[in-house]
Amino acid sequence: MTMTQSLFPSTQHDAEIEFWPDVEHLVIEDEAPVDNFLSAKLQRLLVEILYSSWASLGMTRPFVADADIGIFGSVSQPPIVPDVFVSLDVEAPQDFRQKKNRTYLVWEFGKSPDVVVEIVSNREGNELGRKLGDYGRLGVAYYVVFDPLQQLGDELLRVFGLREGQYVALAEPWLEQVGLGLTLWEGEFEGVRTTWLRWCDREGNLLPTGSERAAQAEAKAERLAARLRELGVDPEK
Numbered sequence: 001m002t003m004t005q006s007l008f009p010s011t012q013h014d015a016e017i018e019f020w021p022d023v024e025h026l027v028i029e030d031e032a033p034v035d036n037f038l039s040a041k042l043q044r045l046l047v048e049i050l051y052s053s054w055a056s057l058g059m060t061r062p063f064v065a066d067a068d069i070g071i072f073g074s075v076s077q078p079p080i081v082p083d084v085f086v087s088l089d090v091e092a093p094q095d096f097r098q099k100k101n102r103t104y105l106v107w108e109f110g111k112s113p114d115v116v117v118e119i120v121s122n123r124e125g126n127e128l129g130r131k132l133g134d135y136g137r138l139g140v141a142y143y144v145v146f147d148p149l150q151q152l153g154d155e156l157l158r159v160f161g162l163r164e165g166q167y168v169a170l171a172e173p174w175l176e177q178v179g180l181g182l183t184l185w186e187g188e189f190e191g192v193r194t195t196w197l198r199w200c201d202r203e204g205n206l207l208p209t210g211s212e213r214a215a216q217a218e219a220k221a222e223r224l225a226a227r228l229r230e231l232g233v234d235p236e237k
Helices: 037-053 130-138 210-230
Strands: 063-067 084-088 115-119 142-146 157-163 166-169 180-189 192-200
Touching: 037 063, 037 084, 037 115, 037 192, 037 210, 130 142, 130 166, 157 180
Parallel strands: 115 142
Antiparallel strands: 063 084, 084 115, 142 157, 157 166, 180 192
């Protein structure tokens, strides 16, 4: 394995060769399934909303969000695989034929994710123990634990912020550094009605999914058409 003198490329213009870690031996795709249907739906909801609503929030910072992707902090350590992660000020690679572009290598992106979300499905994940330390050492700014089946106690949602290398519980689920909040929502998604974890703005307003945004636009158009008819105007013309 070719080791690197630094995890990040040299800024010196006269550097002849930049050495990067060899990642060919890393296992980045083991084809392991997600925990259950609920976890899979929760992951899709959290990721889809960001891509559907980001621009409408006036957010211009590039980002990458995904589910069940390995986060490698080192070539010598196994990855951490959060249920959902969000990383700001980075861009997704385009050439997925290269192995290094098919997973999250911290040294390639130049930073750790800003937010990770763990969805508890049993008591084996150690979300409030080992993973707290793992994500803290990785430097993830916000660690979110959603416990929809209440495997770990009565609290459905726990949100932690990194302070001087240690996680502390946040009084409010507002992630200041990324400009996003989290809230619990009773509603229906993909035909299932239950309590969901969703993104929100500072005032607690839900960030809509793509289908919700389309429905809102359709309802607005229908109201406008009705008003035009009241004024004697055919909206079709």
